[in-house]
Amino acid sequence: MAKAAELRDMNDEQLGFTLKETQQELFQLRFQSATEKLDAPSNIRRLRRTIARIKTIQTERQIAAAETATAE
Numbered sequence: 001m002a003k004a005a006e007l008r009d010m011n012d013e014q015l016g017f018t019l020k021e022t023q024q025e026l027f028q029l030r031f032q033s034a035t036e037k038l039d040a041p042s043n044i045r046r047l048r049r050t051i052a053r054i055k056t057i058q059t060e061r062q063i064a065a066a067e068t069a070t071a072e
Helices: 004-009 012-035 042-071
Strands: none
Touching: 004 042, 012 042
């Protein structure tokens, strides 16, 4: 889906929306895997990694914001 560079270019609101959207898609794939056969099981892994990337970027931004607030 999105590479880290693409995710870093997004603002916080866009990142939050992308995170929600990706989590919803992951939920649907997990539900589908429990009830029927998946076309591409590797999509679950791909979505989990994308969610991890987004959360990492959000954490980096929070730490940077805290450091700038402390420096001031």
